[in-house]
Amino acid sequence: METLDRYWGVIRAFLTQSWFTIGQTEVTPERIVALVVLLLLSWWGALAVERGIQHISRSRAGKSMSEPGVYALGRIVRYLIWILGSIIGLNFIGFDLGSLALMGGAIGVGIGFGMQSIFSNLISGLVILLEKTLKIGDFVDLQSGVMGRVSEINMRYTRITTNDAVDVIVPNSEFINGRVVNWTYGEQYRRMHIPFGVAYGSDKDRVREAGLAAARSVEFTVEGGTRSAEVWLVSLGQSSLDFQLVVWVGIVGLRSPGRVTATYLWALETELRKAGIEIPFPQRDLHMRSGRIEVQLLEPVVPSAAGAVK
Known part of the structure; x- marks a missing residue:
């Protein structure tokens, strides 16, 4: 028993030993351990409250606020609990919060230099949650x-x-x-422009028909009311007539713009090929300022019935 009392006295002396002083408050290992425990409890309690808010909202589907509103409310409540838990913990273990004002100058300098971006991100996070943009x-x-x-x-x-x-x-x-x-802030439908080109001399009406047929064949297309697919001639390019397939897509298509564009281009190539409309490639004219180029046209090689080349 005496040995245990001696060990406990040593441990007690270590825990109550003053490491440094902030203002009038002595910082000891005992107070630091108590502060850590209280901060962990406030952290756990904040997470529990946030999950509780989300659980209550899900159990009352249709009778409570929207899911984004619940998420923002839960996050703000969590942060408030963290702040209150930190303040209560500091007061509980004997910290004089007024003495922490002595550190205000150092903290301000730190924010002005090394912590400026961190502080800016924290404020921006609160603005995002409150504005709900x-x-x-x-x-x-x-x-x-x-x-x-x-x-x-x-x-x-x-x-x-x-x-x-x-x-x-x-x-x-x-x-x-x-x-x-x-892309999904308010309206659940968006208009997309899919560019494509055809060769000069192509029938514009047939190009329009092929484009509309391509739009109808794609599952992402939304039609009805004032929303309908269109084909626009937007410019006379160097090597092609430049068109745009203008279509309305829903929320599923908005979240996969790359896949949607690839799907419409696939359908456009299929319909243009069915209609016999040529998709051109860039053409260039070569002008020789001096010298001479000889061009010789050869007869096409036709294989004979026996496999010999004539």
């Missing part, structure tokens, strides 16, 4: 060239999943400071 499931095209579906919105970053199943971590400030094209 970006939500889970949206298909976006960023100014940096990243294109994909929004899979997760965090305080510091947003995770974008491309159609190749590649996750791209994008800082939240890029959504606030840069151009963002949200």
Whole structure:
């Protein structure tokens, strides 16, 4: 028993030993351990509350707010619990929050230099969640060239999943400071322009018929009301008449623009070939300023019945 008391006294002395002082508060191992435990509890509690909000929303489908609204509410509540848990933990273990004001200058310098981008991303994350201009499931095209579906919105970053199943971590400030094209923000239908060309001399009416037939053969095409497929002659190119197949596509097509374009081009080539319409290739005229080129036309080689060449 005396040995245990001696060991406990050593441990107690270590835990209560002052390492350093912040203002009037002595920082000891005991207080640091208590702070870590409280922070872990607040972290776990915040996750539990967020999952509880999502569970209640799913169990009351059709009677609660939309899924993006629930996601934003859950994230904001989680962050608030983190902040409150940190403040309560500091007060509980004896930290004088007023003494932490002495560190304000150092923190301000840190934010001004090394932490500026981190602080900007945190604020941008809150703006995204509150404004709801970006939500889970949206298909976006960023100014940096990243294109994909929004899979997760965090305080510091947003995770974008491309159609190749590649996750791209994008800082939240890029959504606030840069151009963002949200293909699924409001309207569930979008008009797409599929360019193609045909040879000069082709019948424009037959080209239109072939283009509309191609649009009807593709499952992504949406028609009805004011939405209908069209074929536009947009320019007289150097080697071709340049057309555009203009079609309306739904939410499934919006999330796979590369696949949709490839499908329409496949259908266009099929219909143009059926109609006997030539798809040209670039042609160039060669002008010789000096010298001479001799050209000799040979008779075509025709195999004989016995396999000999005549």
